[in-house]
Amino acid sequence: MSLSLYAEVLIQGVLTGLVYGLMALGLSVIFGVVRVVNFAHGEFAVLAMYCAFVLFGLAGVDPIAASLPLAAVFFAVGYLMQRAIVQPFVTRPQHEQFILLVGVSLVITNGLLLAFGPESKHVDLSYSFDSYTLGGVLIDKTRVYGATAALVATAAVFAFFRYTMTGTAIRAAADNLTGAAVVGLDVKRLYAISFGLGLACVGAAGAIMMALTDMTPLLAPSLTLLAFTIVIVGGLGSMTGALAGGLLIGATEALASVIVSPAIKSMVSFGLLVLVLALRPQGLFGKAEA
Amino acid sequence: MLSVEDLDLFYGDAQALSGVSLQADEGAIVAIVGANGAGKTSLIRAIAGMIRPKRGRIVFRGRDIAGLDSHIVCNLGIGQVAEGRQVFPTLSVRENLLTGGMLPRARARRAQNMERMLALFPRLRERLAQAAGTLSGGEQQMLAIARCLMGEPELVMFDEPSLGLSPAMTHAVLDTIVDLNKQGLACLLVEQNVAASLEIASRAYVLENGAIVMSGAGADLLKDDRVRAAYLGM
Numbered sequence: 001m002s003l004s005l006y007a008e009v010l011i012q013g014v015l016t017g018l019v020y021g022l023m024a025l026g027l028s029v030i031f032g033v034v035r036v037v038n039f040a041h042g043e044f045a046v047l048a049m050y051c052a053f054v055l056f057g058l059a060g061v062d063p064i065a066a067s068l069p070l071a072a073v074f075f076a077v078g079y080l081m082q083r084a085i086v087q088p089f090v091t092r093p094q095h096e097q098f099i100l101l102v103g104v105s106l107v108i109t110n111g112l113l114l115a116f117g118p119e120s121k122h123v124d125l126s127y128s129f130d131s132y133t134l135g136g137v138l139i140d141k142t143r144v145y146g147a148t149a150a151l152v153a154t155a156a157v158f159a160f161f162r163y164t165m166t167g168t169a170i171r172a173a174a175d176n177l178t179g180a181a182v183v184g185l186d187v188k189r190l191y192a193i194s195f196g197l198g199l200a201c202v203g204a205a206g207a208i209m210m211a212l213t214d215m216t217p218l219l220a221p222s223l224t225l226l227a228f229t230i231v232i233v234g235g236l237g238s239m240t241g242a243l244a245g246g247l248l249i250g251a252t253e254a255l256a257s258v259i260v261s262p263a264i265k266s267m268v269s270f271g272l273l274v275l276v277l278a279l280r281p282q283g284l285f286g287k288a289e290a
Numbered sequence: 291m292l293s294v295e296d297l298d299l300f301y302g303d304a305q306a307l308s309g310v311s312l313q314a315d316e317g318a319i320v321a322i323v324g325a326n327g328a329g330k331t332s333l334i335r336a337i338a339g340m341i342r343p344k345r346g347r348i349v350f351r352g353r354d355i356a357g358l359d360s361h362i363v364c365n366l367g368i369g370q371v372a373e374g375r376q377v378f379p380t381l382s383v384r385e386n387l388l389t390g391g392m393l394p395r396a397r398a399r400r401a402q403n404m405e406r407m408l409a410l411f412p413r414l415r416e417r418l419a420q421a422a423g424t425l426s427g428g429e430q431q432m433l434a435i436a437r438c439l440m441g442e443p444e445l446v447m448f449d450e451p452s453l454g455l456s457p458a459m460t461h462a463v464l465d466t467i468v469d470l471n472k473q474g475l476a477c478l479l480v481e482q483n484v485a486a487s488l489e490i491a492s493r494a495y496v497l498e499n500g501a502i503v504m505s506g507a508g509a510d511l512l513k514d515d516r517v518r519a520a521y522l523g524m
Contacts, residue, residue: 165392172378172389179376181340183390183437184364 008137009258010251015139015147017250018243019208022150023223024230025157025242026201032237033174033194036086036097040105042223044199047108048074048206049215050116056123056210063123064145067207071153074203075196082195087188105220112217122214146208153204154243157197161239170194174237202227222266229269233276235286244284248272291316291476292337292368292445297346297356299329299336299500306332307343307500313493314445319467319477321491321508323484323521329500330480331373334447337478338370339363350445365393369443373450373480375434379423383414386422386433390440400440407436410466428459435466446470447478464490484521488512496521 027041038044048070052063055070081104089097130141161167173180173190180187209215230249234241249269256268282288292314299307307329314320324330335341337348339360348356355363364370378386387407391400408415411432417425422433431451438446448467452460460483468490471477481487488494491508496517504511511517518524 165388168381168385169389169392172381172385175378175380176376178340178372179378180389181360182338182370182372182376184361184369184393184441185389186359186361188359 004136005258006255008139009254011137011139012143013251013254014247015143015250016212016254017247018147018150018154019205019212019246020226020230020250021243021246022154022208023202023205024227024234024246025154025239026198026205027227028231028234028237028239028242029157029201030195030198031231032239033170034082034086034090034191036090036195037094037101038198039098039101039224040108041202041227042220042225043105043108044074044202045206045209045223045227046112046215046217046220048203049210050112050121050217051203052207052210053121053123053215062125063207063210064142064149066210067149067153067204070207071200071204075200077196077203078199079192079196081199082192083188086195087191090191105224109217109220116217118216118218120214120216123210125211142211146211149208150205153201157201158239160197166190166193226269229273232283233273235283238283238285238287241283241285248284291318291351292478293347293349294333294337295347295349297333297336297343297348299332299341299343301332305500307336310346310497310500310502312495312502312505314476314478315493317471317474317476318492319471319479319490319508321479321481321487321494322497323481323487323494323511323517324497325520328497330497331449332500333497334370334372334449334478334480337363337447338368361393364441364443365395367395367442367444369438369441369446371431371434371438371446371448371451373453375427375430377422377425377430377433377437380421382419383422383425383433384418386437387414387440390437393441396440396442399442403440403442407439410439411436427454428456428462431455431459431463432466435463439470443475445476445478447480449480450482451479452481452483460486484517485512488517 023045027038030036030038051070052066055061055066056063089100125142127141131138132141132144161171169185170190173185173187230245231242233248234245252268252272253265257265276283294310294312297307297310310333322330336343339358342357346356347354350366350368387404391403396403413429414432414436422430425433451463455463464486467477479487479491488508488511494508494511495502496504
């Protein structure tokens with residue numbers, strides 16, 4: 001195989017990885033702040049994909065453009081969901097949180113199956129088969145657009161945490177919960193915003209993924225697993241880790257599927273997961289537990 | 291200004307406070323003295339809205355605040371400098387101070403208050419961009435006090451402000467509390483350094499096994515034989 005093929009695959013993988021990274025960032029934000037693992041993460045991604053699919057079918061909205069309004073809607077859903085059903089579970093044992101979110105995931109998946117059936121769906125964009133040529137390397141236009149949108153969204157989330165008062169308050173609550181109560185931060189509100197942001201990430205990422213792949217409701221568990229793999233490789237609760245993990249998993253999966261076979265790509269990312277857990281259990285960017 | 295009336299507090303089945311009543315007047319320093327586990331921190335956290343008492347009233351400026359969320363209590367003007375300082379270790383000193391100034395009551399004057407705090411604690415100005423977790427214990431205590439004052443409290447509850455500090459730093463922290471009090475700040479002080487806290491307190495309470503067993507003027511308790519034997523080792 002020629003070198004340009006590898007370059008092509010690597011670039012496609014990195015571009016896909018940026019979208020994966022955005023999805024995983026959502027999981028990482030929720031866990032890092034609220035300390036609840038969103039076991040329905042992949043289901044929310046698929047829900048966003050269906051929303052994008054419907055918007056495209058009804059009004060011809062480009063799924064990548066739909067990522068912005070869907071992020072807003074998913075933020076609201078996450079905010080309300082945290083307030084109404086997750087907050088009472090925050091102080092409960094982890095297995096109870098697990099059951100709650102597995103329940104949410106079942107509702108979403110079966111709701112989608114009822115509404116749309118199990119057949120896989122895709123959207124045909126006018127530029128689906130267009131590509132850019134860069135020094136003999138072909139790059140899909142959809143992937144470039146999708147990755148750019150994901151990168152902008154990721155940068156926006158980072159900027160929010162770094163530069164806004166609410167973002168600073170959320171980092172404070174994640175840093176020291178007692179301290180947050182002591183200075184009078186409204187922790188429940190900050191948790192709701194964080195859960196909302198987490199779902200906004202997955203909402204935007206799901207919409208973008210609709211432009212890149214086919215989808216069925218049954219895809220959700222593998223997306224949840226993908227997000228977990230990325231976040232654990234990058235470091236649970238680390239935002240930089242989610243981004244780096246997404247790029248790494250995206251690139252290695254893409255390379256593995258051309259070098260060996262597409263069937264092996266999940267195996268390679270799980271292999272990477274095992275390797276990280278064995279050598280650096282806190283993840284690439286995670287902090288070791290004291 | 292603040293009166294606690296007949297407060298009962300439980301952790302599960304274990305009773306941490308029983309029938310605690312106390313009074314803090316405007317502009318006063320009120321000391322709470324007691325052994326480890328006597329319930330001092332529980333009392334402070336109950337007033338702060340961090341733990342819900344089972345029974346009793348906590349009246350601040352005529353309003354019963356028992357059971358209100360901590361962010362609401364803080365915004366009424368009751369600040370807290372908590373045990374163990376509770377700074378945000380990965381946030382910079384500047385960001386730590388900003389979080390204290392996010393209370394709606396003080397938000398508009400955040401910039402002025404920040405300037406005021408940096409004038410009061412020049413050491414913090416030198417460390418503004420540094421992560422709070424890298425500060426020394428004394429610096430962290432200053433940060434905790436400054437962060438609390440960013441919220442413009444009218445009553446501050448200090449929980450073991452000198453714990454783990456050098457004698458010189460302990461002195462500096464207690465002097466700061468006295469200075470703040472002279473400017474009109476009411477203080478509720480829990481302090482392991484019993485002699486020093488009774489000296490500066492206008493009123494003091496002795497807490498044993500979750501109940502108030504003695505109260506009086508700080509100077510009187512300082513002369514009391516039981517207090518001297520139990521807490522001053524004399």
